Amino acid sequence: MAAIDLNADMGEGYGAYDWGADDILLKYVSSANIACGFHAGDPHTMRKAVAGCLKYGVAIGAHPGLPDRLGFGRREMSITPEEAGDFVLYQTGALQAYVKAMGSRLQHVKLHGALYHMAAKDTQLAEAIVNAIHRLDPELLLYGLSGSEAQAAADKFGIRFIAEGFADRAYLPDGSLVPRHARGAVLESSADIVRQAYTLAVSGQFRTLCLHGDTLKASEHAREIVDYFQKNGITVQKTN
């Protein structure tokens, strides 16, 4: 029987602003990537998100992003590798404090948005980030794109890398993603997304699947995927 981790971004509100459907997602995922205050999240939101994970037994990861709250961390910025490492160290440390103060342990780091994509392509950036993670805690896992520079850097520094698949993105035969702006790149129907999730889960190529929860419909997909997995012998379980 196959087993796979399901991860989703959480704690992406800010102050009075809500975001996503964390309460729903917590019932279905096994890992959460919690925003750390740069692209989204704030001290109160982070505490609430960590508490939610602990309540539902969901593994906790830091989800550091670029210092661009206005752009939700989705715009690339010309930062140096040193800056990238510092941004990740700062944010991961801040979240780690919450996890530690609440009696648990940080499991992983997953980069957010533009930083995720920059670290997938840029060797030096990826190595500076992974080096920072490694110096903070060599037991931390790194979630990321299979075959990326982030994976290469994790291998180099001895950080365990968890390759993730995307339930709502179409793949090319070579395993790479169909570029986002191409026709059919983003799956929209529930049936397509559930089928894709299943295909990825049984492929053996991914240790975790990324689910989106920023809309109500996206949270619905999470529920449907988990239902389908349960009926088809796939166990959702944490990476560790």
Next chain:
Amino acid sequence: MAAIDLNADMGEGYGAYDWGADDILLKYVSSANIACGFHAGDPHTMRKAVAGCLKYGVAIGAHPGLPDRLGFGRREMSITPEEAGDFVLYQTGALQAYVKAMGSRLQHVKLHGALYHMAAKDTQLAEAIVNAIHRLDPELLLYGLSGSEAQAAADKFGIRFIAEGFADRAYLPDGSLVPRHARGAVLESSADIVRQAYTLAVSGQFRTLCLHGDTLKASEHAREIVDYFQKNGITVQKTN
């Protein structure tokens, strides 16, 4: 022979902006309070400040402030005790990550500016902050104002409290500070400041003295105090 800790705020620049004279102060103090990115400081400045402390053997503390960079954390804000605890936990965790990644250990927390003063007067705020510190790491010390609510909270939660004196502030006979806006509240001549530092150091009432380093003149005072201490049998040494 008496011994006393000397502490100073450091790492209070931001991005392209410099602040203070950290390089000079590092030669004289035994403890540094490093800004954590809310009122001042940023990921790069923090790393540089931690590296400076490690180079000079200066004990490292977190110096969390209010989320008010424009006001340098000097303006009081109506925050709840819960928010205060969260702000301190976030910032202390972020700095702790740097210290840990560079192979050392965070020694203490000292609140900054308005937050320092608010926690000296407000029981609930002080307790929420000390509770957060205690949950993060019960070995952390809290530097603060003697007789303050922060001290009472530290006693209550079992956090070791380090009472600090101010070399450049006049004291009333009962040991409290002359209010800042009263005539003569702030000492300005080197001779007065050095004499005051000596009086406080030998009084036995303080475990640490706070030196200011935000101007070149202030860094000069640090040098003169340390010179005078050396000639008069007072050893500058870390709290621990």
Next chain:
Amino acid sequence: MAAIDLNADMGEGYGAYDWGADDILLKYVSSANIACGFHAGDPHTMRKAVAGCLKYGVAIGAHPGLPDRLGFGRREMSITPEEAGDFVLYQTGALQAYVKAMGSRLQHVKLHGALYHMAAKDTQLAEAIVNAIHRLDPELLLYGLSGSEAQAAADKFGIRFIAEGFADRAYLPDGSLVPRHARGAVLESSADIVRQAYTLAVSGQFRTLCLHGDTLKASEHAREIVDYFQKNGITVQKTN
């Protein structure tokens, strides 16, 4: 036949974060108070809000707040009168640029949240703010609390003051608001709110009523108030 202005806050999203139900409110109100980027709002949101007002013929006001996005401008901060004037001038100027670039004219200023309440109580703060508004454009109106220091300052500087009533707040016989935390201070049922709005509108004491739109239910109340006004001979019309 009575006539009254209805105003509501708008453009209070930020980046990827939505807020309120501007599209619904625009159908019912005659004036909008648009956030200017300190407590909420950003360059894109402001442009969208101004465009919405122009489409529906709604008069446009600036809604400046404290520089505290995390607290949505709801927390009091210890700022000087000079800072208060500068904050209002900056934000009002930024919004005015949008209004001007889109071929229209800024009608009024209404302070937001904690700044609104601070300027209602503090003479010096109120005068610094009104002075800044007057120097920018003496034709601007100031919306605010009847009998407040803001009103007194407007009278002193020759700025036209528009006293506003709150449809969802209970009033004491002397015309002051029941303190927010007292029982019954905030009206919750539609029937109560509509009745209160009508009473205020026909009282002749207010030139504008403030409607809330931050929840779907609040937007519903706006619709019900306007329906009731139409059936009972009260015309909703702009201040000018």
Next chain:
Amino acid sequence: MAAIDLNADMGEGYGAYDWGADDILLKYVSSANIACGFHAGDPHTMRKAVAGCLKYGVAIGAHPGLPDRLGFGRREMSITPEEAGDFVLYQTGALQAYVKAMGSRLQHVKLHGALYHMAAKDTQLAEAIVNAIHRLDPELLLYGLSGSEAQAAADKFGIRFIAEGFADRAYLPDGSLVPRHARGAVLESSADIVRQAYTLAVSGQFRTLCLHGDTLKASEHAREIVDYFQKNGITVQKTN
């Protein structure tokens, strides 16, 4: 007798942080580019900078930058043309409010840092920015790089363009700048900078020269250039 405008960036402090030597520069330049709160500057700093310009009879320009205070607006960000236009409109409007409230008139706009360079290369970005400036006030001048996309956009929208030369940068024979990272790209000796300023001033190709004032040495150069100009028959005068 030749005449040329000299411009310099000003008001680039933030809160407690000082920057540059505005007080010295004001004596030598005829135009100032004042930071507007995104990459640097804040409501108080802006007012002080505008007041300084009025005192010395220096023409006032807005100096809008990217929303990246941590990076001082020097890092490129992937923004859309629409965002670029909105950022410029917001900041220019905010500064215009100060100028208007103090009884004067905004003369020009000069983009800052990465935004300056992005608008020199990217047609769509440049056009969106110039369109925003034009809609705000078609009388505003645009200072920028000769032959840039910004100049082309200004020509297209009917905004008067003021080509600027750089006293401390080496030029290639075709009039373009030696790339910054090439050997000899940045002139360092006073003699070289003064000679270069003179050459540019008499070349007839530039209406304004940009002086730097972010270091004490840079302000010294400003003084030396103006001295040399006075002795050699070049008048420093505003663009208008």
